[in-house]
Amino acid sequence: MHISDWFSRKPKYAVLKPEKKEIPEGLWTRCPKCLEILYNKELERNLKVCSKCGYHFKLGAWERIYQIVDDKEFYELDGNLESVDALPFNDGIYLDKLRESKEGTGLNEAIVTGRGKIEGFDVFLGVFDFGFIGGSMASVVGEKVTRLFEYGTRDGLPVIIVTATGGARMYEGMLSLMQMAKTNAALSRYRKKGGLFISVLSDPSTAGVMASFASQGDVIIAEPGALIGFAGPRVIEQTIKQKLPEGFQSSEFVFQHGMVDMIVERSKLKSTIGRIIRIWNKRLKN
């Protein structure tokens, strides 16, 4: 029997082993915005949103997935793709970064992709994790996003991507930059087939990922209070040599400037996505 009968490189559906939810150490968390002391169990129940001021805490990829898929059921895809030090980048510091991020997040890359249901509808879902090298996109992230659009094209299903990213990952140099082109090429084909792509921008969503697929959603949803834009605020301040106004590049700012369709609180995200898919599903079939 040939080895290929036992092993496969083809995209596959694997059972998700529900991982332990990461509950912050201790019983209490201080809200960074209003400084209120929040009881962790309460914070979890409230989808990690401050009950006093509405501050949306950052979520890990799996936390987000569990919040929006039905019955916490999710079939991860392409979880077997692993980054390599392709350039290689200066004496293995990229490998160190990867190792740290893997240990820190329990993930093997900055995005988790797969299939699940939202409000009863089958979708392909990708969720970035900012804790993994700043949610940056390099070869693996680019490949997973590209495949997600390809699966969506093949199966005629919606694609939902939740970003939390600082852009293209410098440790893979131009290979990272070109993932902007690769993902958008796949998105272009998906759109041609009439696909529904919902881009959900969480805190932060900037640079190379924003300047590729994330800004090109059919519907773009921002979480309240996220940082959204192209250049980082510090780079802008250094360039223009002045302080940026309060609220610059916030969700509210980009909404006001026509860059997103809506700002949706975390508790309404799942139902909002569901409502959009329901309408899209009722399109003309001829």
Added chain:
Amino acid sequence: MEQEVKELTPWEKVQISRHPQRPLTIDYIENLFEDFVELHGDRLYGDDPALIGGIGIFRDQGVVIIGHNKGKNVKENVSRNFGMPHPEGYRKALRLMRLAERWHLPVISFIDTPGAYPGIGAEERGQAEAIGRNILEAFEIRTPILVVVIGEGGSGGALGIGVGDRILMLENAIYSVISPEGCAAIIWKDSKQAERAASALKLTAQDLLRFNIIDEIIPEPPGGAHNDINATIKAVEESIARNLEMICSKDLDSLLEERYQKVRRIGIFEEKLVPKAGVEPARSPSST
């Protein structure tokens, strides 16, 4: 016989790519195209002098030309914003690419920018959206697109007019995901480590050819393009002519398919073998 020339370091190439006397997009336009007619404005907000666009004739072939343009001196650099476009620039470029498609003219795009401008107005008007849309729609433009990296290829600001059928690059031009200074500031908290970053980033034409990100290197005179501008322009002309003929002779369907497939293959990673056996839970529902 050619003399053996010492191989330049990546950091030296960065310096050469930014040399104030290096030929600019405007120099190629003046020397390579007959009857250049500059077209202005994005029809939405304004005109961006950092990104030139227009129509002209290249060796009896009508073409659309777009390109970042720096200035030749401080004054010009200020008015051209050092070749750093605002969203208007990218939107003008897209408008002209669509024009090229309707008229069946090939597009020639010159890359030479430190990056898209990071400023208040640029953010307000959707810099990320403008670049993202250009990259996306470039895969749908049904006309040949030739890209020439002539100086600095600054990240997304370069890629915003950098998707095409053949990507040519001058020998000492650079193309990078981040500037060496920016990279050094992040990793070593010291922009003086830029030389180290320049090596680490693999931003030279020779590196990018190896990664199949570009298709051809256009040779420069010894010491760099600024040492013999006429020779550089001649070399660029020869390369454009040859590559333009190549892409213009293809039928559009295969051209667009190849444009897609070339980019689709970019990326280096490991695809771990996973056991086939075991539970095979959800088959994708509607696929065959």
